[in-house]
Amino acid sequence: MNIWESFRVSLRALLANKMRSILTMLGIIIGVGSVIAMVGIASGATANIMEQVQSLGSNMLIVMPGATTTGGARGAAGSMNSLTMTDLEKLEAAAQTPNSPLKAIAPVSSLSVQIVNAAGNTQTTMTGTTPAYADIRNITVEIGRFITQEDIDAGSRVAVIGPSVVENLTGNAQTNLLGQTIKLNNVPFMVIGITESKGSSGMTNNDDIVIVPLSTAQIRMIGNKYLRSIFVEADAADHMTEAQEEITSILLKAHKIGVGGTADFSVTNQADVLSTIQTITRTMTMMLGGIAGISLLVGGIGIMNIMLVSVTERTREIGIRKAIGAKRRDILLQFLAEAVVLCIIGGGIGILLGAGGSALLGKALDVATKVSAFAVLIAVAFSAFIGIVFGVFPAKKAADLDPIEALRYE
Amino acid sequence: MIKLDGIKKVYKTGDIEVLALSGIQLHVAEGEFVSIMGPSGSGKSTMMNILGCLDKPTGGTYFLDGIDTSKASNNELANIRNRKIGFVFQGFNLLKRTSALENVELPMLYAGVAAKERRKRALAALESVGLADRVHHKPNELSGGQQQRVAIARALVGQPAMILADEPTGNLDSRSSEEVMAIFQRLHAQGNTIVVVTHEPEIAEHTWRIVRFKDGHIAQDELVAEPRMARAHVPDEEGA
Structure with a gap:
């Protein structure tokens, strides 16, 4: 058989x-x-x-200040005021040199703000940054425009807001707030753009954002010129490590930290996070x-x-x-x-x-x-x-x- | 055809040895119709198992159709059972939930006969036992006599050297018993070699030769002077 x-x-x-x-x-x-x-x-x-994670920006590195130490007690990472505008300029200069693995740089100065308009109010984190931020973080403006270099030079009170902010203020994400005035901690800003919805990743809602020119944020809102973080985009996925090394060496030199010293900043690699x-x-x-x-x-x-x-x-x-x-x-x-x-x-x-x-x-x-x-x-x-x-x-x-x-x- | 020479069978239970068969000499020629008789414990069941190649003797030789079965392996014995022996049991031993046709096909399945040929031969065998109109019935849909006729069809479908029947009428009423014996007598007339193990004298009288067992040896081996002819009730006698 x-x-x-x-x-x-x-x-x-x-x-x-x-x-x-x-x-x-x-x-x-x-x-x-x-x-x-x-x-x-x-x-x-x-x-x-x-x-x-990919949609938050590919080939991305994040530079954060180090932790403060007060009387022996170590604070949270990023709590130190160690990233300055000089650091930013040095990184931007490095990005301009040919063959640099750094492609684009976007600084961030942030502050928690209360947003008020005629319809309602909400609270979120305001991000002061430069035009490069949109590319690095994959942000697309659905209506209106993103902030420009002119806005920064003039220190204009203009803001790009996310659909969640619109919804929290008016109860409807579709409401067109373009050209209207909103108050951030009682400072009036004009809405110049509303971003495309990206949804949330994990605990972070990527639509709950307010973006303003860096200069406006630092001078009018925060009152100092320290940076909360610097986003750096590498020119290719396999240049992430090189980019990380270059940033580290530039900042160590800028902060005058020698061999064996403790860096007062950290560079996080998006690829590491992914893996x-x-x-x-x-x-x-x-x-x-x-x-x-x-x-x-x-x-x-x-x-x-x-x-x-x-x-x-x-x-x-x-x-x-x-x-x-x-x-x-x-x-x-x-x-x-x-x-x-x-x-x-x-x-x-x-x-x-x-x-x-x-x-x-x-x-x-x-x-x-x-x-x-x-x-x-x-x-x-x-x-x-x-x-x-x-x-x-x-x-x-x-x-x-x-x-x-x-x-x-x- | 069947040649037993000094067949011995010893059963061991712990330290106790029981001699079931003590040096059996038996010759059955081709075309003979023999019955093996004896009371229980006489060794006739052991004899049946050895004749049927279900069991191996402890000593002696057994030639079936020229093959020495006493030296065969289990697989070779399975092959011999498949090609040389057709079994008919007291309890019919048909597969449940399986049609008469498929039951008859079963030995050919193990012999490796092609499906089409199996069907053809199984239908012919069922027809020869008068069950042409019952081929798709399952055993539980058939009477005892009909079930035993299916079993006979299954036994003869492979054209075996010997048909070995163990109390073939033990579970049947007298009318069905007559039918079954009539079929055996007809198969005998057609030249088949048939061995029937029974304890009923009336059944043995239907055969041509009676071998009586007692205490593990052959007590008597005689020809039947005038075999009793079974009255056939099988409807399509002429179909055979």
Whole structure:
């Protein structure tokens, strides 16, 4: 008897006992389904996070001041007033030199402000910066314009605001506030632009922003010329490290910090952040997949359990088959094929349920899900593998039955 | 056809050895219709298992159709059972939830006969036992006599060297028993070698030769002077 015939015989046996077959498959269905759903959700969430991190600006480095130390107590990173306009000018000068890995520089002076207009009021962080900021942070102005060098030179009281600010002020993100006056900490500003919605990434709402010219922020609002941070864009993804080194060396020299001294600033690499997130999400995917994998294992044990019962129940059938000429191999193949067929059909149903489940769960949790061909392949291969592993023992038991004993079995 | 020479079978239970068969000498020629009789414990069941190649003797040689079965491996024995022996059991031993046709096809499945040929031969065999109109019935939809006729069809479909029947009428009423014996007698008339193991004298009287077992040896081996002819109730006798 060839393998094809074995599969036909086992399929017939499974059809003859539909209820038991379905119950046996349930374990595999749930196992495979949860692997597909879990991995689908995890990889969808990963893709989601990555996309948002990328949208904040690619090839980006962030220079932050160091932490203050007051009486031995170290303050938060960035609390020091160590980044100056001179630092900014030096970095901008470096960016102008040919072959520099630095492409664009945008300073940030920020302040928490209360925004008031005729319709309402809200609170957010005001960012004072230069035109380069829009490119580096991937900000697009939907209506109106971004701040210009003229605004900075003149110290104009103009502001570009995000749709969340519009919504918080007026209750409707679609309200056109262009040309109207808003008050930031009681200082009147004219709205010159509203940015395109970018959504939120993690805890940060990228639409809850107020951008004003750097000079206006420093002179009128904050009252000093220190910078909160400097955003630097590298000219290529593989120049990130070089860019980081160049910034560090320029600033160390500017701050007169020698070898062995402690830098009073830090340079964060966007690529590092990305790879950290990737590591975290990969771990999350593996963990979810692992948990689901355990349920697949339990499903496999369920198959073995039922197959063992089935062998006992069908002892007489095995005896008959052996008496009329079935070899050990024929019986082994028949029962093995039964287990594999159960697992493959169960796996197939599991894939469909898993894909549907992850899509549904994704909708409920509002995350994009992605059922990868890889996860499907792994699930199918694993369920066939489980069928063989957990089918071998019952099949061997059946094949080794003595025909005389088996025929006498009631 | 069947040649047993000094066949011995010893069963070991712990330290106790039980001699089930003590040096059996038996020759059955091609085309013979033999019954093996004896009370329980006489060794006739052991004899049946060895004749059917389900069990191996402890000593002696057993040639079936020229093959020395006493030296065969388990796989070779399975092959011999498949190609040389057709079994008919007391409890019919048909596969449940499986149609008569598929039950009859089963030995050919293991012999590697192509599907189309299997179907053709199985239909012919079922027709020869008068069940042409019952091929798609499952065992639980057939009477005892019909089930046993399916079993006979399954036994003869592979054209075996010997049909071995173990109490073939044990579970049947007298009318069905007559039918089954009529089929055996017809198969005998067609030249088949048939061995029937039974404890019923009336059944043995339908055969041509009776071998009586007692305490593990052959007590008597005689030809039946005038075999009793079974009255056939099988409707399509002429189809055979």
